[in-house]
Amino acid sequence: MKIAFLLFFIAATTYACAQKQGEIINVKEVHRIESVLASDDMRGRRAGTPDIDRAAGFIAEEFRKAGLQPIKENSFLQKFSMVNAQLVSLKAEIDGGEINPKNVIVNTFDREVKIDEKSGYEIRYINSDETLRERLEDILQAKKNMIVFVDTSFSRIFPRLSAFNGQTFTSDEEKHNTIVYILGHYRPKEFKIKAEHNLNETKYANIVGILPGKSKKNEYVIFSAHYDHLGIARQPQNGDSIYNGANDDAAGTTAVIMLANYFKKINNNERTLVFAAFTAEEIGGYGSQYFSKQYDPEQVIAMFNIEMIGTESKWGKNSAYITGYDKTNMGAILQKNLKGSAFTFHPDPYPAENLFYRSDNATLARLGVPAHTISTAKMDGEPNYHRVSDEVSSLDLANMTEIIKAIAVSSKTIVAGKDTPTRVKQ
Missing domain, CATH: 3.40.630.10 (Zn peptidases)
Structure with missing residues (x-):
């Protein structure tokens, strides 16, 4: 009798739930x-x-x-x-010599960037015997302001680094970092980098x-x-x-x-x-x-x-x-x-x-x-x-x-x- 009642209760409950679901x-x-x-x-x-x-x-x-x-x-x-940064102007000098802007990529979400050897930017290098993708992952995950010198063996794919600028969320509490990539063999004592961007917010x-x-x-x-x-x-x-x-x-x-x-x-x-x-x-x-x-x-x-x-x-x-x-x-x-x-x-x-x-x-x-x-x-x-x-x-x-x-x-x-x-x- 108890089993029969239990089965009836389960069936009735299932039917009621299905009926309620169908109504809603x-x-x-x-x-x-x-x-x-x-x-x-x-x-x-x-x-x-x-x-x-x-x-x-x-x-x-x-x-x-x-x-x-x-x-x-x-x-x-x-x-x-979200904000998108579009480059307006760029000038870079290393040890007194001007660098071709095509060999410099500034990934930032600041309207104006002014950097020199006293700015506290970390210096890193990507050498010819390293895997570019792995090094970039390390650099991006560090979330630090950096200047990265990239070996000329990567000159063919160097322009693609600008894609990492993309778009970012402006409502994030964390401060966004700036990374400057420079193509060439340099060990600079002095440098100056100035870049201006238009920021488009949506x-x-x-x-x-x-x-x-x-x-x-x-x-x-x-x-x-x-x-x-x-x-x-x-x-x-x-x-x-x-x-x-x-x-x-x-x-x-x-x-x-x-x-x-x-x-x-x-x-x-x-x-x-x-x-x-x-x-x-x-x-x-x-x-x-x-x-x-x-x-x-x-x-x-x-x-x-x-x-x-x-x-x-x-x-x-x-x-x-x-x-x-x-x-x-x-x-x-x-x-x-x-x-x-x-x-x-x-x-x-x-x-x-x-x-x-x-x-x-x-x-x-x-x-x-x-x-x-x-x-x-x-x-x-x-x-x-x-x-x-x-x-x-x-x-x-x-x-x-x-x-x-x-x-x-x-x-x-x-x-x-x-x-x-x-x-x-x-």
Whole structure:
């Protein structure tokens, strides 16, 4: 009798949970959110433009309505800026002789740089018998002001060192260092280097909401997607110039909002849940990089990054794949939690594409976090990928809804603190 009652209780509980999930995660809500994010009014949601601000405001309002806590004070916006330095003028002298500017590279984020032998810069050399890449890694990791003399045997690839200037986050507390590379055989007693730059600053914002854990508040589970896309096409295609990005990645962002609603309403998360919509994925992944710098990777238990789930996978409906499946046991945990359902998670079928390190999960994954991307995108044939035809009408919203439900169910033991995925194998 007790066994029969227990079986009845389990069945009834399972049915109630499934019923509640179906009420919260439903096609009507998926369509509503997706249609707003991928509408023409959003003008392609290009990062760094006013157009993406409308999408940011909508996502923040959805997080507020879901009952999430804002990331900072009363705002869900995780703001940051990036600066790019462009050289305007350069003059360098060593022991009284002027150096050809082509043989000098100044990597800095200061408008004006004035250096001489009394400036306290560390002097280093890259010799012909050394590996350039290894030496550069040492130099960059030191994060010191340096003058680096590079042997002329590296003259062919010397200009590429300017690429290390790139862009950087201006909101970092740490002071950015300056590195000057000089091509040639020098052991200088005196030197003077003067460089001027234009600094171009662009402002960005991730949208982040928090659902505090009950017993494991300092253990974080992240659900994420990028909400930016490509903006407006220079040349209209069949009369359309807006990259709506319905699948890439309004679909993933819709999933994050739906999951935020779901987990808030069922209210059983022992670990703290972080819901993040990243900016600037399409132009370098800057949003997820900045976000990742705000967390101790040892406290991040898992990351569910969701990208392009609006079309059927190569296996058809009720299926998706997980990038980097074999790097942790997270995929096995998700499959265990889906036992008895019609849904299946598969390993990434496109290993040659290196998808694990190409999406917003990559920064935390490199730090050992079980951070994976869930997708259905057919990388050998998505007809609307990065085209203006990526519109809501091209999506299978019913199947997309089932994928979101599968993520909710499969993550339950991780959210509840019962399962902890293994760390990433590099």
